[in-house]
Amino acid sequence: MPTVISCNELRGEVLAIQKIGNKQIDRTFVFDKVFGPTAKQMDLFSQSISPMVNEVLQGFNCTIFAYGQTGSGKTYTMEGREKTKNGEFSSDAGVIPRSVRQIFEELEAEFTEYSMKVSLLEIYNEEITDLLASDEWESSDDKLKKPIALMEDGKGGVFVKGMEEEMVRSADEIYRILDKTSARRQTVETLLNKRSSRSHSIFSITIHLKKFTQEGEEVIKTGKLNLVDLAGSVNVLRSGSVEGRARDAGEINRSLLTLGRVINALVEESSHIPYRDSKLTRLLRDSLGGKTKACIIANISPSIQCLEETLSTLEYAHRARSIKNKPEINQKIMKSVLMKDLYCEIDRLKKEVIATREKKDIYIPGNIFLQEGEKKAMAEKMEHIQVELESKDKQLIVLQELHDSQQQLTAELIEKIENSQNKLKGYEKVILDQEEQYQKAKYAIREKEHLIMQMLHSERVLVEHANCLRSELDFAAADRSELFCKIEHKDNIAERNQIIVQRFQSQLTEQLHTMHKTVATSVMQQKNQLKEIEEDMQSFISVKAVTTKELEGLVDKLKDLYQSDITTLDGLAGELDHNSQVTFGKLYSQVLTHSTSLDDVRTLSYSCNSMFNNYFNRFDLFVLRQCFKRIAFEADYLLKELQNNLSKQKFKLTDFVQLQHEGNLRTVEATRAISDTVSSYFHNVEVLISRLSKILEETKTSQYQQLSELERKFEECADYEEKRLVKKVVQMLITSKTRQKKRVKI
Template identity: 40%
Template sequence: MKSNSQQVKVFLRCRPPLKRELSSGQYRSVVSCNVERPNSVNIRVERDGQTFIKTFDFDGVFNQTANQLDVYKRVAVHSIEEMLKGYDCTIFAYGQTGTGKTYTMEGRPSRETKWDVNSDAGLIPRVCQHLFEELENIDSEYSVQISYVELYNEKLRDLLSPHYSELKLLNDSKGNVIIEGVEEVVVHSNENVYDCLDGCWKRKTASTKMNENSSRSHTVFTITTHVKSRNSGEEDILITGKLHLVDLAGSENIGRSGATNMRAQEAGKINKSLLTLGRVITALVEKTGRVPYRDSLLTRILQNSLGGKAKTNIIATISPAHINLEETLSTCIYASRAKFIENQPEVNQTLTKKALIKEYTMIIERLRKDLYTTRSKNGIYLSEERYEEIMGQLAQKDHESSTLSISVSSLQEKCDELTNANSSLRTELRETLKELKQGNKRNEELSEKLLASQKELNVSNIKINEKEYIITVQEETERKLREETKALRNIMDLLKNDQQIVYSACEELANHHRKQIAVIRRVEDCLYRNASSLLL
């Protein structure tokens, strides 16, 4: 980074949920501020059934409860100090439609607005009131001028002028972009500013499904200050500073906003200019060389603020609702990239009193000659000196045009090369798409086979579970049978012991019976002998 370079400061503001979002019953917040890192914001993304958290870092984050005073103190107070030192400063709001850009920049102003009191007033009324308060505290002469222009459908018009003539952008001798013919009104107090603004609320707005009072144009409110001071040589000098307060129209999804016919054409122009702004941011961050400022009037107006000599602050506004997730992510991505844009702020050239008088004298002399030649009506309505000056400028333009033609030719050659390369890439893309289709077809076949295999696997698992259950029951039955068998064996052992006892008793009884039989036989023998003896 160069020693005098300064990165663009980017702040994020998340609006609170709307009543219609809460009443729908489907509102879900996807935005949360990081408690441990107050300058970070977390976005919850849900895709394919999975949840991801994307974190973005900024120079400051304002959550849903932040008020207008908090935003002003953090973003704009320092810009007033820099403007009075002679710098060009820019603050602009960027984001989706319906996220509070106009509320942040304008709010609901009142003539009783105080910059250091909390109210619904936005940056513009607070800056004006604070600026005059600071100027009254310095012991020096000053003057303040304001201008207010609108960019609608790629056409510039002056909101402070009673006429609706179209304005043009030009480059001055120093290469700075200026708006030709814009009305610069000198104001002496905050009341004068309100007198001017009360009659210039002509900004294009319309109602859409996303915003009841949607801004359909970009606006640039510019404050220019001239403060007299003294240099080291005690010579009077004039310090000039500018502050541009830019309220961009919001990007929108035409399908969800319900824009049709003219509203859809407006949205197309708005999205085109914001797309060009995104390409400018990308080119500045990636340092690609050519920055497409001229592709849109908006980017030409912001040329000095993005990559130029101004000190720039960006307020990116987002919605917390899940339905706006894609736009919220897009805003956060561009805003976080814009942090890396490097500007080279320079103090505007100071003019001494003599140089200023000399410049005004030259302008008066040129106008006097133009007026004289106009009155004389000699066929030339400009002085010859002025005519030669214009012809010289035209010659210079012709030279620049020829140079640009050469550049265009070289660019055309490069374009042809890129076209050829694009053709080959298209051919490769078609082949790749063909292969992708074949791969998808194979994938579908494999998916079908996988489903069939899954079904077979489920059936096998069921059978396995049944077998495992049967085995478990069988093992339990066998265990019980073993226990019963063991019990029966014990009973059999007891029966064997009882059988032996019975056998022994029977044996004794048989022995006793044999003895009795022997006795009976002896008795019988004795009786028989006795009987025989008696018979004899």
């Protein structure tokens, strides 16, 4: 059989796989502890139950539930299987025997004085039965089993009236009690379970521990452990229940449904918790949201056939996990106070026994019954006579009560007749008064009819006036619609203008971008041309400088050549001059020596002059010197002219380059100025466009505000006029109705 439930014990999760149509839905439920199909009873007890048992010994009230569908193993979890042959515990022992053994082991280890009592209740078909009652309660006839009632304790809790609690001193005594009472539980055989529990069982262990305070004062600490084995939820079709068993299943499901409603109400923090809808929830009230610590063991089946009940059980347990109890340790009481309470309880039980014996509602214990058997046999006739007397007395009492009731009824009828006569007299007087009022009302009605006619006329006038106002309101609405149309037309024009401005702005931006690109390209081209010109000028200047240097070298060579020739000539001339000076000196000496002979001197002078003339004629020295000087001078002049021309050409070329450079710079500056002017112009245009857009937006906003204000004022005026007219009409109608009512009353 396929399984649809899987457990993750480490993460405390239960995964439910559900298929709806072709879709698979996985639902995950998270709990405090999860035990899979391979878990042992000892694992469950040690991890979840054992801590709660210890808390019971500390003075807390604790409740352990076993909840689930029929056949899921609730009773097995709570009770387990029987002991082994040697009396030792089986590994399958359930929660109850393990809890009992742990309690006694802890108490024996502490060597403390204690008392313990147990009780066992069964809830079947919303009736509570005490399974620890005397043997007379074990009759095979279910009608003789007398249910007991729940009573309020005045503190918000309940107690079971007449419930028997048996004192125990060992675990074996409790085991014997459980073995004896297990046969009394309501069980039937179903298709799901051969021995299915049909009732809820509540096994309670109450422990009183004697402790000593630090001052040495003796106190009593009380703890209570409730072990609840709930009846399983039943699917009538799958369990095979019919007729009476089906009704039992319905009662069980109804009780569990009430438990579910209580859990839901506690989780949702509802103001009303339906505890009183079921005796089970009344008994477990303190365990559900009260001062008791609670543990719910949800038993489920992994089979796909039980998926619906399994999901219901998981949802119940998941909701119950959210319930917040407020556990409190039971108050420690003095031994004297406890003894006093026990004496009071004994007195109360004695009174209940006496009362029940007198009323004969229950049987006395077996040993007393045997002792009083003879007395009952001897008193049978007396009892028969007593019964007849009692029946006669009852009949007499019934007749007396009937007589009294008849007399009381007669007195009541007489009183009613007198009251009716008095009322009749009053009615006659009222009728006379009404006749007088009727006559007065006739005249008043005539007056009111006249007033009604006047009121109808006034109403017609008001209606006409209202119609006029309505027509004016329609005209105003039409004007308003026309105004809205105009405003919408203006808005359309403004939107078109805005679109045109945006389009112009985009075109202008594109043209500006194009112009920027063109100017940048032109500036770049001019820079390139200027650079080429500068390179050409530099090359020309360098070539010119080289040529000039070559010419200067040639001129220097020529000058050196001429200078060497002139130097040679100067040397010759100097030599000639020196020779002539020597000759003239010789002549002068000869003149001085030979002054006697003037003629010789003259002759010598003439000869010298002729010699000098011939010499100068021969060499033409002076002319040659002058020629060479002139040639040198002309050469120097030509060289200087050439240098001057070269310098002038160089200066002119430098000035031309400078002028070209300055012209190019002026062109670039002018181009930049034009670009800046154009940029500033377009920037101004953009600013103007943004201002224009802003003005358009502000104008549009202002128009919308004015329109909204106009619309608001118009609506307020229209509403005010309408309310005023309606108020007037209503006031007139109310006045008219009031007058009509007054006239009718009159």
